[in-house]
Amino acid sequence: MHLINFKELSGQQLTAIIDKAIEVKHNPEKYKDALAGKSLAMIFQKTSTRTRVSFEVAMTQLGGHALYIDWRTTNFTLADVYDETQYLSRNVDCIMARLLKNADLQVMAKASRVPVINGCDEKYHPSQAIADLMTIKEKRGKLKGVKLVYIGAHNNVCNSLIEGCTKTGVKITTVTPLFNEPSRDEKLLEDAKKTGLWETTLDVKKAVKDADFVYTDTWVDMEFFLDPKYAAEKEKRIKIMMPYQINMELLKGTDAYVMHDMPVHRGYEISPDVIESPKSIIYEQSENRLYSAKAILLKLLEKY
Numbered sequence: 518m519h520l521i522n523f524k525e526l527s528g529q530q531l532t533a534i535i536d537k538a539i540e541v542k543h544n545p546e547k548y549k550d551a552l553a554g555k556s557l558a559m560i561f562q563k564t565s566t567r568t569r570v571s572f573e574v575a576m577t578q579l580g581g582h583a584l585y586i587d588w589r590t591t592n593f594t595l596a597d598v599y600d601e602t603q604y605l606s607r608n609v610d611c612i613m614a615r616l617l618k619n620a621d622l623q624v625m626a627k628a629s630r631v632p633v634i635n636g637c638d639e640k641y642h643p644s645q646a647i648a649d650l651m652t653i654k655e656k657r658g659k660l661k662g663v664k665l666v667y668i669g670a671h672n673n674v675c676n677s678l679i680e681g682c683t684k685t686g687v688k689i690t691t692v693t694p695l696f697n698e699p700s701r702d703e704k705l706l707e708d709a710k711k712t713g714l715w716e717t718t719l720d721v722k723k724a725v726k727d728a729d730f731v732y733t734d735t736w737v738d739m740e741f742f743l744d745p746k747y748a749a750e751k752e753k754r755i756k757i758m759m760p761y762q763i764n765m766e767l768l769k770g771t772d773a774y775v776m777h778d779m780p781v782h783r784g785y786e787i788s789p790d791v792i793e794s795p796k797s798i799i800y801e802q803s804e805n806r807l808y809s810a811k812a813i814l815l816k817l818l819e820k821y
C-alpha cells in the first residue's frame with residue numbers, strides 16, 4: 518500500500534489513521550519499539566522543514582531509522598526513477614518522497630517493493646491533510662459536520678484537504694481566486710462534489726461567517742517563492758490575493774480557529790496579529806505532523 522493521495526483509502530480507513538495519530542500522541546511509550554529494525558528513506562527534490570523533521574523524528578521515536586537523501590546528491594539525477602527506486606526499495610522498508618512531479622512519484626510507486634509516501638508534490642500533500650484532520654478532531658471532538666473554509670490559491674494542499682474532508686464528513690468551502698494549474702485534478706473535484714460536502718465561492722465574508730476553522734496557505738508554491746524568474750507572477754498573485762488575506766477584520770464575528778500548514782508568509786496570506794492571537798492553532802497543527810507521520814508509518818508498515 519502506498520500513500521500518494523487518498524484515492525485508494527475509504528473514509529473509514531482515513532479516519533482510522535487520524536484516530537491512531539491521536540492515540541499515538543497520548544501513548545508514546547506504547548509505540549517506542551514498534552518499528553525497531555525498520556528503515557525509512559526520505560528523498561527530497563524540494564526544501565522542507567516539517568515533513569523532513571516529523572518523519573525523521575517519528576522513525577526515531579518508533580525505534581526505527583530514517584535516512585535523509587537530497588535528490589541532487591544522488592544518481593536519481595542521472596538515471597531512471599524506475600531503476601533507482603527498484604534498488605532503493607530493496608534496502609529500506611519504506612520510502613517518503615517529496616518530488617516536483619506527481620508523474621515521477623507514480624513511477625516510484627510502481628517500481629517500489631515497499632510503501633511509498635507522498636511528501637508533497639504539485640498535486641497532493643496527504644500527510645499534511647492527515648495532521649490537519651487530526652487537529653480538527655482534537656479541537657472539536659469530531660469530524661462529521663464540522664465546517665472548514667480554505668482561503669488561498671487552489672493548490673496541492675487544497676486538493677488533499679478537499680479529498681480528506683469530503684471522505685471524513687467535514688464540510689469544506691474553498692475560496693480560491695487563483696488556481697495553480699499543475700495541481701488540477703478534475704476527478705478529485707468531481708468526486709468531492711458528489712459528496713455534497715464541498716463547495717467553492719468567492720464570497721469570503723459569507724464563507725467564514727459560520728466556519729469552525731479557517732485555513733490558508735502560501736499564494737506562491739515553495740519552488741517559485743525566491744525565484745527571480747517568477748517575480749512578476751508573484752507580484753500579480755499578491756495583487757489578486759491581498760483582499761483574501763486572513764486578518765482580524767475578516768475574522769470579526771466568527772470564533773473560528775485559524776489554521777496554516779506552514780511555512781507562513783507573514784503579512785501576505787495571513788496578518789501577524791492573527792498568528793499570535795488565541796484563534797491561531799497553527800503551531801499545534803504543525804506539531805501534529807509528528808503524530809500523524811507516526812500513524813502513517815505504522816499503517817503502511819502494517820502495525821495496525
Ligand code: CP
Pocket residue numbers: 564565566567568569637645778779780
Ligand atoms: N507544511 C509542510 O509540508 O512543511 P514543510 O514544507 O516545511 O515540510
